Amino acid sequence: MTVSNVKAGPRNEAGISAVLGILKQAFGERFQTGQSFREQHAHTATGLKSQLPDGVVFVESAEDVKAVVKVCAEHRVPLVPFGTGSSLEGQVNAPSGGISVDFTRMNRILAVNAEDLDCTVEPGVTREQLNEYLRDTGLFFPIDPGANASIGGMASTRASGTNAVRYGTMKDNVLAVTAVLANGEEIRTGRRARKSSAGYDLTRLFVGAEGTLGALTSITLKLQGIPELIGGGVCAFPDVKSACDAVIMTIQMGIPVARIELLDDIQVRACNAYSGLTLPEKPTLFLEFHGTADTVPLQADQFRDIAMEFGAEDFVWTSDPVERAKLWKARHNAYWASRALAPQLDGFSTDACVPISRLAECVAETQADILEHGLLAPIVGHAGDGNFHTLLLYDGKDPKEVEKVEAFVERLVHRAIAMDGTCTGEHGVGQGKAAYMDEEVGPALDTMRAIKTALDPQNIFNPGKIFPQD
Amino acid sequence: MTVSNVKAGPRNEAGISAVLGILKQAFGERFQTGQSFREQHAHTATGLKSQLPDGVVFVESAEDVKAVVKVCAEHRVPLVPFGTGSSLEGQVNAPSGGISVDFTRMNRILAVNAEDLDCTVEPGVTREQLNEYLRDTGLFFPIDPGANASIGGMASTRASGTNAVRYGTMKDNVLAVTAVLANGEEIRTGRRARKSSAGYDLTRLFVGAEGTLGALTSITLKLQGIPELIGGGVCAFPDVKSACDAVIMTIQMGIPVARIELLDDIQVRACNAYSGLTLPEKPTLFLEFHGTADTVPLQADQFRDIAMEFGAEDFVWTSDPVERAKLWKARHNAYWASRALAPQLDGFSTDACVPISRLAECVAETQADILEHGLLAPIVGHAGDGNFHTLLLYDGKDPKEVEKVEAFVERLVHRAIAMDGTCTGEHGVGQGKAAYMDEEVGPALDTMRAIKTALDPQNIFNPGKIFPQD
Structure with a gap:
């Protein structure tokens, strides 16, 4: 029952009814209970059926978030943080109803510290918005899960994507968060120093918690310098094993590839049809190299040697942005090509x-x-x-x-x-993978449950996610 | 009261007495209560006064650890994990007495997965032992806090050291741990896949927990390929500001320095005297570059340009291992030179x-x-x-x-x-920095306390550490 449907949870009708009234009073136009708003906020982007919240509140500040949390906590009503709705495991569904907390209006970039290669943003900032804003600084935020997701959502699902191989995942790129807890208090989990040994790593606890421990109100991120040169290329292999072996060797040799993506023959065929390309319909690696005019050719040459050893006929790469964009277009459109x-x-x-x-x-x-x-x-x-x-x-x-x-x-x-x-x-995990948590993490699931209970004893934050339901 | 002395905690005399008897029975020669054993296990390597445990148990397996935890939990007696005793904030002190759990005999390297660049070790393995063992594989474990610390201790204090700038801290290099919890159960916090979004990041929670949440029984680490070439050099600056500005620029430019260490003029003078060197007695950067015959000179040249811009007269570097070792000797001996x-x-x-x-x-x-x-x-x-x-x-x-x-x-x-x-x-944090936690982390300290209480309700794991004492 993980692909198409998930159980509804228990509903606290009296509490929900009370909260709807209070939030309407407090937030006016910024609180909506219409069917279309509720449907938009439970669209799961997968086969999982939508489970609608009872209302949607558009928060604009940490104070708003605190107010919503306090009302929900008082009446034991669930609240489900919502960024852009691009999550894939039902994270924004509301199986027990309650309030969807929409962060799209909390989309301010609060600080960019160029010298320290970091910035602080509100959760509703999207990664494209952030990179657009950063362009003139010579910096960029590298994590790219494909969708133009919100930074709050990306932090909450521990997102990564195509260039995690070089830059890590959200776990590696969040320096600190602020979050409102079930008791209505806001905490800050870390400071801007690059490293710290000051107690438990609460930052990493909130990254990947899928909104089940609190609601993020800001995220401090590491940034990277925009590479002097970017090279990109495509390389076909006789079979999947050869392509994978080339990847292993590339990683082992320590070649700092920025992206190394595998598409199987069916995916390449789909991409050719969709993007008007004529790539050989074989297992193919798409690569990107970040560096300087000196180092990018070195990386590409090293990779070519490896590829040839594993049966590739050739490896063509380019640092021309237009050509590179064309080559990578197939990869970027892979999802839609498949559909x-x-x-x-x-x-x-x-x-x-x-x-x-x-x-x-x-x-x-x-x-x-x-x-x-x-x-x-x-x-x-x-x-x-x-x-x-x-x-x-x-x-x-x-x-x-x-x-x-x-x-x-x-x-x-x-x-x-x-x-x-x-x-x-x-x-x-969301709803879609909750059934497998026991198999994957074993008794550590009880440790996760103990933490959840300690921080959110009434289970108001995004209930029905991560933990298997009865 | 953070440099020299810390308060004793309450002692559970009846419990301690019971545990001493049971452990003597169960562990025989592997359980010691003599004064010299107890003193060795509370040596804090700082000005903090020693606070002795009542006994020391030499564990040899996870089963041993479980047995000790069960006995201590039953009688509400503290247990203090002990690696090599090189921690600097009183982490191995026993302010409420109890049992020091010595991991030096749990020093097996359980697995090296060269293709995946990872390994799994018991907590008592030291970093020098691990790197010695790895030498023939072409891999190494990069974290170097100076002391030949145990991997368990390094994970528990979230250690880093000279090359964290390139390879990160223990937080970035631990893939998973197994740990025995207060309930006597052993959990595994993660798998060998390079990334995962499967629930709360318990790995990062145990890294830096200083043994207050459970006792580690194994650690899975990321490894790195030994660089084809290592270059090292030393560079004097007219003042500290110029040296720091050169560092900032180096980091901003994305030059992947493996080490970039600052010594002030007094430290350089101490090093000259101690190591028989004739370095100019000015603020000095020690650098190391990891790469290939192509990339190391590029990095060094880029750094030289920056250094000259900030007033350095020259930057000499070498890839000759003997010369490099001589240059770096001053840095490695800095502590003893100062003493x-x-x-x-x-x-x-x-x-x-x-x-x-x-x-x-x-x-x-x-x-x-x-x-x-x-x-x-x-x-x-x-x-x-x-x-x-x-x-x-x-x-x-x-x-x-x-x-x-x-x-x-x-x-x-x-x-x-x-x-x-x-x-x-x-x-x-240990004991030495506990008094500053409130100032540094604010209300997040309550969140840490809630986690501690949820996982170790009787406070048997390393009490008196991290959290300020009344």
Whole structure:
């Protein structure tokens, strides 16, 4: 029951009714209970059915957040933080109803400290907005999960994406957050110093907590200098194993690739059709190198040697921004290209991540599984991290197809976990992966539960997420 | 009261007496209560007075750890994990007595996964032991806090050291741990996949927890490829500000220095005398570059340009291992060189860390403070991280000197915190910095307390550390 549907939770009708009245009074036009607002705030971007909140409040400041938390806490009503709604595991659903807290108006960039390579933003700032703002400073924020997600949402799901192999995930790029807790108090989890040993790492606790421990009100991020030169290229391999072996060798040699993405033959075919390209329809790596006029060619040459050793015919790269953009267009449009293979069907993305030594094996077994069960599912992966997505295309109205997809996802999750990997490399747990938490983390799940209970004893923050429901 | 002395905590005499009997029975020769064993296990490597445990148990397996935890939990008796005793803030003291759990016999390297650049070790493995073991694999573990500390201790204090600027701190290099909790259960906090979004980041919670949440039983670490070439050099500047400005520029330009260490003029003088060198007695940066025959010279040249811009006369570097070792010898011996300035005196190391834009200012103000108060205190810093140590030399038997040192430390801590920095960049809180936690983390301290209480309700794990005592 992880692909299409999740159970509703218990509803505190009296509390919800009271909170609706209070918030209407307090927030006026900034509190909405209309059907379309509620639907927009429970759109899960996957096959998971929407579970609507009872109202949507548009917060504009930390004071607003505190006010909403206090009202919800007093009446034991859930609140679900909402950024842009691009999460993929039902994180913005409201299985027990309650209030969606929309952060899109908390989108101020509070400070940019260029000398320290950091900035502080409100949770509703999107990554594109931030990079647009930073452009003149010569700095950029590197994490790119694909969607133009909010920084608050990215922090909350521990997002990563195409260039995590070089720059890390949100865990590595958040220096500190401020958050409003269930008691209505706001805490700051760290300072702007690059490192600290001052007690428990609350920053990393809130990163990836999916809004279940508190509501973020600001995020302090590390920034990077915009590289002097960016090189990009595409390289086809005879089979997936060769491509993965080239990735392993690249990582082991310490070549600081900024992106190294794997597309399987079906994905390349989809991309050719969608983006008007003529790439060989073989397993292909897309690469990007960040550096200087001296170092980018060195990196590219080192990679070419490795690629040839593993059966690539050639490796063409370019530092011309227009050409590079054209080459990478296929990768950037991979999701829509896949959907275009069968526009009438629904799409569901998996998110397994394994140690890179097991990547070739995991991808090959998954491809065989897809073939054996007659599924349509292109594969695209952040190969340098051992993380790959299969985009399953299926008819969500046909229970048999849904069942087939469910069974496939379950096999894939077991396969990844058996290889010392995870069911979720970057999408988070939400509702979709909660059923696998016990298998993956074992008794550590009780430790997580103890922390949740200690910080949010009434379970008002995003209930029904991360932890398996009865 | 942070430099010389800390309060004793309450003692549970009946419980301690019961536990001593049970552990003697269960562990025989592996449980010791003699004075010399107890003294060795409470040596704090600072001015803080020793607070002895009542007994020392030498554990050899996770099963041993579970057994000890169960006995201690049943009788509400503290247990204090002990690695090599090189911590600097009284982390191994036993203010309420109890059992020191010595991990030196849990020193097996359990697995090295060369293809995945990771390994799993028991907590008692030291970093030198690990690197010795890894040598033939072409890999190394980069974190170097100076002392030959245990990996368990390094994880627990969130250690870093000279090359954190390139490779990060323990927070960035621990993939997962196993830990025995207060309930006697062992959990595993993560898997070997490079990234994961599977729930709360318990790995980072145990890294830096100083043994207050549980006892580590294994640590899975990231490894790095040994660089093809290492270059090292030394560069004198006219003043501290120029040296710091060169560091800021180096970091901003994205030059991937592996080490960039600041020594002030007094420290250089001490090093010259101690190591038989003739370095100009000016503020000096020690650098190391990791890369290839192509990239190391590029990095060194880029740095030279920056250094000249900020008033350095020249920058000499070498890739010859013997010459490099000689140059770096001064840095490696800095602590002992400082102590040799006045061998009859005690030494106390501070650990402030500020955003690098504030480093020059913080160091300059601290130097002025040292001068104004007639203190002897060379400065050495991990400049790329904004972290610096002053080694105060004072007579620990003279209450007036102790008071003077205390007052200086307090001013330094306030200064660092006021600059959005921390009182502890890498040494941890222990007992020595507990008094500053409230000032530094504010209401987040209550959140830390709530987590501590949730995971260790009887406060048996390393009590009296991190949290300020009444």
